[in-house]
Amino acid sequence: MDFLGIEDDEFLRGKVPMTKQEIRILALAKAHISPDSTVYDIGAGTGSFSIEAARLAPRGRVFALEKNKEAVALIRANAEKFKLSNIEILLREAPEGMADLPNPDVVLIGGSGRHMEEILDLVTEKLPEGGRIVVTAITVQSLMQCISYMRVHKDIYQYDAIQVQVSRLEKVGPYDMAKALNPIFIVTCTKGVF
């Protein structure tokens, strides 16, 4: 049984920053990935989202877009480690190369470079009614780019944004000490459902 929420240390990571398990779980639950979904993972990093998405969509496909070569190698290694053959890895900086891909049902945006608006414009063309975009943002600027876009396109999308801050209780002798993870914004955008 493949559960949502792979432990962080099961991924090969190198020095590429990785979204933490709890955020992955929440973002993926809100993404509504079905067994046959087509998913884009934009700014895929280590591929942790792609791996989880590919397990949620065993009869679907995941397109992982990532501009960094080292990260692309990690995605490939993680896909192998988890024995997933439904991930297609593209060494590209989105939105480059997105036009040619099959239309997505779900788009995960973890890193937008500085192209959030162009990415969202292209996704808007390709996403069907009911399709979902889930943006995880660690910067207030990325959050605002996404929210501003959704407010401008409020006849097309409805959105829902949260901020999540997780602390892990680390065991230090007889004590449990709260260690904070960075707070993350998660914006869930649904096309044409009102």
Place this chain on the structure above:
Amino acid sequence: MDFLGIEDDEFLRGKVPMTKQEIRILALAKAHISPDSTVYDIGAGTGSFSIEAARLAPRGRVFALEKNKEAVALIRANAEKFKLSNIEILLREAPEGMADLPNPDVVLIGGSGRHMEEILDLVTEKLPEGGRIVVTAITVQSLMQCISYMRVHKDIYQYDAIQVQVSRLEKVGPYDMAKALNPIFIVTCTKGVF
């Protein structure tokens, strides 16, 4: 397709307090419920955990224990609303009545009354190797009762505790205003896996 993470307003709630969606998602992901799992939901409240657990375990069974009559009626109404027949609702204050139930694979503890230790003692007898207990606690006392138990029984369990604080960005005219939900502790305890 039944996704993990039912929206809060889809549940019938009356005046019974309900764990919020994001916490449910995280606790259930960490619970590792399989399609044929037997699950206890202790202090089931509105039944929101039971409902989600029953969808994750379509070939399994969920036993919802709840001492409050109004809450039991809500669980029943929610089970009907979501058309779930694999939830058995017991009007009891745990650990009363737990001894006779089939052994669980997963135990969710949302409310322990003041019986955390007795509940955990009984669960420890019934839970198989690899079984999981997931405690969601809003009070520091409940957290400590659980952690203290796990520290005493460290040859039986390993545990992992987090605190989660979610804020929702509410739309107020042109603004998105952060509204905090109460922080919740989630303790995940796994039996005999080291």
Place this chain on the structure above:
Amino acid sequence: MDFLGIEDDEFLRGKVPMTKQEIRILALAKAHISPDSTVYDIGAGTGSFSIEAARLAPRGRVFALEKNKEAVALIRANAEKFKLSNIEILLREAPEGMADLPNPDVVLIGGSGRHMEEILDLVTEKLPEGGRIVVTAITVQSLMQCISYMRVHKDIYQYDAIQVQVSRLEKVGPYDMAKALNPIFIVTCTKGVF
């Protein structure tokens, strides 16, 4: 002895929203108010910031600007309650009426209406080197307006932004239950100190 950090329930509040004690303490500590400072409190609400500022500046003056009549009455009542005569209350929506005021040493911005940029432009003219602006923002838009302004004027200001989320442990019988207050952004801007 007048301590920084008046308890929330000591203020008269009516139905006007009020920044909570912990946020007031942090914002005021970061504001560096001296005994003879001139302070503007923009969007003064109940006057809780004005009251604390007036106590920190017994030989200085506080100008409380507030557009809402009910709130202005509360500020007046609070100034009387705390026996402070160095608060001047102005029923105006900033930046209106700011031009004529004596130059400030410290500017507190709790509510900017939709005039953040104009307010900051006028403050920039009036604030001396080393003067401070402290913005408390509950919306991401207000935060961004402030941060964007400071980034554009990075030859004039340096800024420092935090987000603070406080939970209070409420006593419920033998339990202490964490109740979250809304997270607040605090941006501290210092003029010409590099």
Place this chain on the structure above:
Amino acid sequence: MDFLGIEDDEFLRGKVPMTKQEIRILALAKAHISPDSTVYDIGAGTGSFSIEAARLAPRGRVFALEKNKEAVALIRANAEKFKLSNIEILLREAPEGMADLPNPDVVLIGGSGRHMEEILDLVTEKLPEGGRIVVTAITVQSLMQCISYMRVHKDIYQYDAIQVQVSRLEKVGPYDMAKALNPIFIVTCTKGVF
């Protein structure tokens, strides 16, 4: 003018962990230190609390108790750096050596080793009516030891506990990225005021 809230990087720290500025500000504001207060700083670490307390009590005295030699050297160096002569540094593990000190008005407890209860017992003997204890705790066990003590001695003390989680927005090129500091519990205990 000496403002409450010295910047973290103004302290000499070595490798000794230090409470962050925002927590110091809140704990000290809640401590109600007067210009002539006698203050204990128990588990003084780098002395950051002692330094701030000594500035709030220019006519009073601060007793910094710390068991670690390296830390004691840091406290001494920091007291010199900030030109404070009203700090007495004691290389001791509290409660050892507390009995002989002049009675305190305020007791700050940052580190209790494993002696919270004995420390609180001795403080209870020495603290006058209206005196305050402020405990900053990073572990849930320390929090609980303090809260449990206060609940047992509820005829002597009233307490008030909060949890504070601060994130700092770090500038990374055109972005402001939230970096979380660990959440801290602050318990404020007041003797005999009901």
